Amino acid sequence: MNTTLTRQPAPRLPRPAARRPLRVLVVDDSPFMQRRMTELLEAAGEVTVVGTARDGAEAIRRSAELQPEVITMDIHMPRMDGLVAIDHIMRHEPRPIVVVSSFVRSGSAAAIAALERGAVDLVQKPSEGGISLDLASVAGELLGKVRQAARVRVVRSGRASDAETAGPEVARRAPVAGPEAGPAADSVVLIGSSTGGPAALLDLSRRWRGAKLPAILVAQHLPAEFTGELAKQMAAHFGGVVREAVTGDRPRDGEILIAPGGHHLVLEHGGAARLIACEAHDRAVPSVDRLFESASAAFGPRVLGVVLTGMGNDGTAGAAAIRRGGGTVWAQDEASSVIDGMPRAVRKAGHASRVLGLKELGEGILLMAAADLPT
DSSP states (O other): OOOOOOOOOOOOOOOOOOOOOEEEEEEOSOHHHHHHHHHHHHTTSSEEEEEEESSHHHHHHHHHHHOOSEEEEOSSOSSSOHHHHHHHHHHHSOOOEEEEETHHHHOHHHHHHHHHTTOOEEEEOOEETTEEOOGGGGHHHHHHHHHHHHTOOOOOOOOOOHHHHOOOGGGOOSOTTOOOOOSBOSSEEEEEEOTTHHHHHHHHHHHTTTOOOOEEEEEEOOOHHHHHHHHHHHHHHHSSEEEEOOTTOOOBTTEEEEOOTTEEEEEOTTSOEEEEEOOTTOSSSSOHHHHHHHHHHHHTTSEEEEEOSOSSOTTHHHHHHHHHTTOEEEEEOTTTOSSOHHHHHHHHTTOOSEEEOHHHHHHHHHHHHHTTOOO
């Protein structure tokens, strides 16, 4: 008997819905730069520039009117500068903001101030002598950071008062001027962070003002131009020793060492710091994983690793190394994180023994130091 096989038509699958372009507001005092940024952002078809503004006051008004998903913000503008506008927007109608300015190169203090006020990221305009050059050289970086900013969970912000940032009474026994760094430490606290990290670190340093602290080492993803200024502003808030690490440093109680941008910070088996220049293929600089892994090898169970807000999963492998060495890992909770990627990866891998809000993380470190508890 002959059997005829008939091919059934393949079922038609629904086409995925086209991704709606991101709605972006461009803020710059130069009409030429407004047009050029609009062209570059819209070239790939992923962004629609819904409006422009020429100063901070107009940016506030246009943001409320147009409800953009992301704002690009210049800093140095007439009438009202970008810092004032960022502060107002993030206090009243928060939106992801990417600072795009030549001023962040010459004035890194302003760049860190923008991040502290709630800006998500920074793009340096190519410039020479105050004149902006071809913005196309940073077009890929600009579009990538705008895309990333659209994924940020923004919250209403505002710098807390001294009363709000004061730590537990048990920890506030040092003079307001801040403690001096102590002897070489036999235990360390490690902090890793990325997007949203500068604001979190500055918040913590305010809460720690004048307090007794353990030795703290920080790996924050930032370019080399900005880590020194971050250390300077943290020191002003903390009132104690905060500086970029150098090769040969030893962690000391009461001192906060920050990995300088463009370098990885690792600890040798004897506890001394060593800086390693980054390479082109490095995905996360300074690396949280490398700091955590090396410190675990050097200090064993006397390590507390803290993973704060950030994109990606840097810190997860390092957290695993800390746990294998008998140390402890804490992760920031989703509610207080600007980007929950890094802490979520640590939580999902099961490495975090405690999941805490930023305020509770800061207080936990203070209480640990005040009670002279091992990590």
